[in-house]
Amino acid sequence: MSAVAIGVDAGGTFVKLAAVSISGRFIKEAQVPSLPRLGPAAFVARVAREVRSWNLRPSALGLALAGDVDSDKGTLRFTPNLKGWGGFPYRAAFTRALGVRAVVENDANAAVWGAYRRLQLRSSRVVGVTLGTGVGGGLIVEGKLYRGATGSAGEVGHTVVEPGGRLCHCGARGCLEAYCGSYGILNTARELIKRPSPGLKRLCPDIAELSPAILSAAAHAGDKGARAVWERTGTWLGRGLVNLILTLNPEVVLLLGGVSRAGELLSKPVRRVLDAQPFKTPFKKLAVRLTADPTAGCLGAALLALEARG
């Protein structure tokens, strides 16, 4: 039996693919467009075509999808970001197309598991938060990925940090995602930066094109408005993390995803919030680590597929 699995990480724009060995080595990598409008069957066909062209003999495939995944059925119950992709039998379709055992996992779970394995963390209790367009999470409990009763554990993006606050993509108000997802950060920028500085305008002539990456560059260049945006974002993130840490008492908090590239702009206000807690013990030895590893989701999906019982 070949010990290679295919990891598939389907985002809103691109699908990342990799053939991964049991040790986590990438044997082959590719990217294909997601084209979500063409629907899930076309997506499966496109991925299968690419994988077949690799001429490998994978034993399993792991698919990471954004949304409420039903791992038992290998389908997606609900997703705000991939319209029309709910209900499709992904597991069965991939097994049919490629003749492999397939597992379907929430994308944040896959990314946190991939990062946990790649960093070879020795801590057995880790809270991972993925900061992208949305905010997701994955929990490592006693060295294993913890999925909860319905596979919905770690939905930290929809824990509330501002009751009655901003409307989130999920339909609730005040969710962490509405402040720390990339769209939340841009909303904060719109609130705080009424008149862009000349420096910010140079970096971003059309303010409609503003992004977390540009806000990072501007803040590093000393732009006050951009700095204030990160300060506020980190404070909200810290608030969300306080609740998670008091609940789960992890050794490590992992911040993943594109937004984590902001680095200290984000981690400093986070640390300030954590260090200000009067109940010190769970915060004292806690490490906050950032890793924007873009292939963690692929790696995690492949490893979870290899590790799953056939």
Next chain:
Amino acid sequence: MSAVAIGVDAGGTFVKLAAVSISGRFIKEAQVPSLPRLGPAAFVARVAREVRSWNLRPSALGLALAGDVDSDKGTLRFTPNLKGWGGFPYRAAFTRALGVRAVVENDANAAVWGAYRRLQLRSSRVVGVTLGTGVGGGLIVEGKLYRGATGSAGEVGHTVVEPGGRLCHCGARGCLEAYCGSYGILNTARELIKRPSPGLKRLCPDIAELSPAILSAAAHAGDKGARAVWERTGTWLGRGLVNLILTLNPEVVLLLGGVSRAGELLSKPVRRVLDAQPFKTPFKKLAVRLTADPTAGCLGAALLALEARG
């Protein structure tokens, strides 16, 4: 070897004691005053005297204490409610006094474990919240009590439900405890009931003597002010539970402690908040159970002592 353990649940006023068999049967029960001002050494001596008078041969003792317990060292790192009891070597003192193996556990952890075992819940993922003067919590993950990195897991009373809100006993603002602990509920009553109704006055002639139990009785008798207090309390509790449920995705939420005697006054607004969540999956099959079992802490402490590796 005798399969009997002593469970000791030390509250601010009374210490509950029981001799418990491995099956969870209570062989002997007693209550002694806590007299916290006399300090922890006098407390250990008082409990040991009572236990010796039982003429049993316990193999272990489990002590449940309110606060931040260091189970490895068998001591208490920090406690807001038992002044002067921090730092004392409880485990060593009980072992010396009674010649038994001893374990020290957070009181909410012990109560949740005791209730979980007594109710013989088949769910392996349970979030327990103890509603007393303070608000604590205990997490059952894959059928085991989950303690976290420093034994501080499940500190749900200090997760924040109202950022910048009421000052909590812990020193932070907006904690769940500041709204749903008994002192929080009385503060809500003071805010909402400016002029007590004749009915409430009959139940409680001196308004300084108001308690959650009286507020329950008044609400059951139809008092509007008391009903509004429970409505608000349940809404805050629901908010705290939403964050816990999105994080841990349990099958059951257990509400324990004296305040849970309010029953539907509390569980109805809680259920309303949970049912209003747009992200439905983790809430759909979730059971919310109330059990004001006053000996759950004793039972849990004893069972944890019996189950601990000698």
